[in-house]
Amino acid sequence: MSDGEGRKPLIEVKNLYVYFYTYAGIVKAIEDVSFTIYRGETFCLVGETGCGKTVVSRTLTNIVPPPGRIVKGKVLYHRDGEVINILDLPESKLREIRGKEIAYIIQDPSAALDPLYVVGYQIAETMVDHGTVKDEKEGFARAIKLLREVLIPDPESRAKAYPHELSGGMRQRVVISMGLSNEPQLLIADEPTSYLDVTVQAQVLDLLRELKKRKGLTVLLITHDMGVVAEMCERVAVLYAGNIVEVAPVDELFKRPRHPYTVGLLRAVPNPLTEIEKLESIPGTVPNLINPPPGCRFHPRCPHTTERCRREKPPLVRVGPSHYVRCWLYAEKGGGEA
Amino acid sequence: MSEALIKVEGLKKYFPVGGILFTKGWVKAVDNISFEIRKGETLGLVGESGCGKTTTGKLILRLLKPTAGKIYFDGEDVTKLRGKALKEFRRQANIVFQDPYSSLDPRMTVFNIIMEPVRIHKIHVDDPEEFVIKLLYEVGLNETHLYRYPHEFSGGQRQRIAIARTLALRPKFMVLDEPTSALDVSVQAQILNLLKDLQRKYELTYLFISHNLGVVKYMSDRIAVMYLGKLVELAPAKKLFESPLHPYTKALLSSIPIPDPELAKSKERIRVSGEPPSPINPPPGCRFHPRCPHTTERCRREEPVLKEVEKDHFVACWLYA
Numbered sequence: 001m002s003d004g005e006g007r008k009p010l011i012e013v014k015n016l017y018v019y020f021y022t023y024a025g026i027v028k029a030i031e032d033v034s035f036t037i038y039r040g041e042t043f044c045l046v047g048e049t050g051c052g053k054t055v056v057s058r059t060l061t062n063i064v065p066p067p068g069r070i071v072k073g074k075v076l077y078h079r080d081g082e083v084i085n086i087l088d089l090p091e092s093k094l095r096e097i098r099g100k101e102i103a104y105i106i107q108d109p110s111a112a113l114d115p116l117y118v119v120g121y122q123i124a125e126t127m128v129d130h131g132t133v134k135d136e137k138e139g140f141a142r143a144i145k146l147l148r149e150v151l152i153p154d155p156e157s158r159a160k161a162y163p164h165e166l167s168g169g170m171r172q173r174v175v176i177s178m179g180l181s182n183e184p185q186l187l188i189a190d191e192p193t194s195y196l197d198v199t200v201q202a203q204v205l206d207l208l209r210e211l212k213k214r215k216g217l218t219v220l221l222i223t224h225d226m227g228v229v230a231e232m233c234e235r236v237a238v239l240y241a242g243n244i245v246e247v248a249p250v251d252e253l254f255k256r257p258r259h260p261y262t263v264g265l266l267r268a269v270p271n272p273l274t275e276i277e278k279l280e281s282i283p284g285t286v287p288n289l290i291n292p293p294p295g296c297r298f299h300p301r302c303p304h305t306t307e308r309c310r311r312e313k314p315p316l317v318r319v320g321p322s323h324y325v326r327c328w329l330y331a332e333k334g335g336g337e338a
Numbered sequence: 339m340s341e342a343l344i345k346v347e348g349l350k351k352y353f354p355v356g357g358i359l360f361t362k363g364w365v366k367a368v369d370n371i372s373f374e375i376r377k378g379e380t381l382g383l384v385g386e387s388g389c390g391k392t393t394t395g396k397l398i399l400r401l402l403k404p405t406a407g408k409i410y411f412d413g414e415d416v417t418k419l420r421g422k423a424l425k426e427f428r429r430q431a432n433i434v435f436q437d438p439y440s441s442l443d444p445r446m447t448v449f450n451i452i453m454e455p456v457r458i459h460k461i462h463v464d465d466p467e468e469f470v471i472k473l474l475y476e477v478g479l480n481e482t483h484l485y486r487y488p489h490e491f492s493g494g495q496r497q498r499i500a501i502a503r504t505l506a507l508r509p510k511f512m513v514l515d516e517p518t519s520a521l522d523v524s525v526q527a528q529i530l531n532l533l534k535d536l537q538r539k540y541e542l543t544y545l546f547i548s549h550n551l552g553v554v555k556y557m558s559d560r561i562a563v564m565y566l567g568k569l570v571e572l573a574p575a576k577k578l579f580e581s582p583l584h585p586y587t588k589a590l591l592s593s594i595p596i597p598d599p600e601l602a603k604s605k606e607r608i609r610v611s612g613e614p615p616s617p618i619n620p621p622p623g624c625r626f627h628p629r630c631p632h633t634t635e636r637c638r639r640e641e642p643v644l645k646e647v648e649k650d651h652f653v654a655c656w657l658y659a
Contacts, residue, residue: 049522198551198593199386202609203611227552227597229597231595251600254597254598269552270553270556271552271601272552273598281527
């Protein structure tokens with residue numbers, strides 16, 4: 001995917017394969033996943049439970065938990081002029097990148113915070129570890145500034161609060177400020193709002209959007225919510241059973257979805273602003289990845305299945321500017337391989 | 339519109355908190371709410387976590403005993419039922435839980451799961467196997483699933499089994515407590531459509547509890563919005579979305595992420611600050627006043643009551659009183 005219209009790539013994932021070696025067999029969690037995140041954009045990975053969204057995000061700093069293993073592939077990180085493959089780096093070098101250049105915000109803010117320390121100290125710690133500040137005292141002062149940036153009222157006293165003293169939305173703000181503390185090149189937000197209530201979710205999404213604009217952040221947003229995708233992202237990759245089935249700019253994806261799975265997914269989400277007579281659903285369920293279906297992984301649920309879909313895996317082909325689809329319906333009509 | 343199947347009057351449920359000898363306070367989970375559910379309709383109940391939606395559902399089924407208030411089911415006061423009459427009520431009014439992973443006994447086969455309530459209620463069936471198979475077909479499963487165990491099924495299939503189990507008793511009324519929030523979107527639509535089909539076929543009445551407004555709108559005829567143990571607005575689904583009145587409903591509706599980038603950009607955003615306060619010591623007056631953009635002196639002091647401001651459109655707010 002090189003039609004970046006002059007945009008500079010930050011992360012390029014190439015032909016990634018991640019398998020989990022379990023007692024039940026080898027789970028082929030990620031197969032042949034490639035995508036590029038450009039500087040300054042919000043790139044979104046969307047998909048259902050178990051499709052591999054989180055696993056992909058973890059390969060970016062090589063922290064796939066065992067029994068998972070990255071079998072094949074490259075994660076190229078464009079760092080001021082040079083290009084490095086993150087998967088080749090030794091652990092000591094990775095530590096410099098994790099939390100500093102590539103930071104995470106995880107789904108559950110209570111799990112991300114240590115209940116035994118005040119939040120200001122925890123934010124300071126991330127900065128001290130990466131040498132952003134010289135000691136904890138300076139770190140604590142910076143932490144208060146960061147808390148103000150994420151719109152926490154009365155940051156001076158909140159910095160001295162323990163996580164249990166804060167509400168869910170406040171905790172997620174603390175985690176966001178922690179992610180931002182070392183001014184990362186890439187912020188990975190893994191379902192940052194799915195533990196929050198809608199009114200609070202809206203506040204946190206507004207905050208992320210605002211911070212992104214002000215700091216020119218690059219964000220990788222992982223979600224299962226098509227609504228969040230529509231409101232937050234510039235480009236979207238749809239993941240199904242460990243494969244990317246479609247990549248497109250957000251407006252294009254919602255207006256002209258091409259892959260039958262994307263089409264089905266968009267129709268299955270009830271939009272509260274429109275009248276819906278009957279929701280369309282996708283028959284069947286997500287396949288077991290120990291024995292994924294041969295050929296296209298979506299074929300058992302697809303309304304357009306042909307003989308070929310059952311046998312051969314379709315390539316990711318270009319169907320429009322920056323729009324790629326992995327489906328035989330489009331592969332034959334030409335449009336060159338990606 | 340048809341008559342009411344369920345009528346709730348001044349329903350309250352307080353839970354005691356803390357203290358070894360004496361209770362320190364009360365969580366006012368449900369505080370003086372009244373509404374009715376009409377025969378054959380789906381009443382949607384929405385609100386954020388901790389607002390008392392599930393407690394309300396459980397109170398109506400008498401899975402919890404109310405602190406105060408009355409619940410009429412077909413004209414009879416449920417809170418006073420005992421013995422046989424209570425058992426009969428439990429046959430007619432049933433629940434589908436949120437999490438199909440914990441609501442099915444892992445050591446029972448599908449056949450036994452579905453037959454258990456039938457045996458308990460001593461309902462005579464000529465051929466149990468045939469009876470269960472028929473139910474399985476009804477919910478989109480088949481006879482090959484009869485002697486399998488819950489762990490062999492996916493989340494969506496488990497929820498189908500749970501629905502078949504409630505159907506086995508031929509209920510009149512079902513509380514659907516977030517029946518799809520543990521499921522993926524592609525499967526969610528299947529279950530929602532199944533529930534709609536069953537409702538038409540068996541003339542069921544639903545109380546549909548959810549925090550997902552898109553889903554509630556799709557399922558419901560009327561929607562009730564709850565905030566911190568109170569009903570703040572009740573209106574026909576279409577009307578609630580087109581012209582919400584209560585400031586909380588407005589904020590809630592404009593907070594939903596819309597799965598359409600163009601609509602999302604053009605939509606008017608009303609934001610409320612802060613988060614729902616603790617129901618242990620709810621704010622005096624209107625419970626929403628600390629977050630409301632239209633707060634007046636009166637809101638801080640007096641509690642507004644649910645009033646019918648237009649036909650079928652109820653709201654509890656001083657702006658409309």
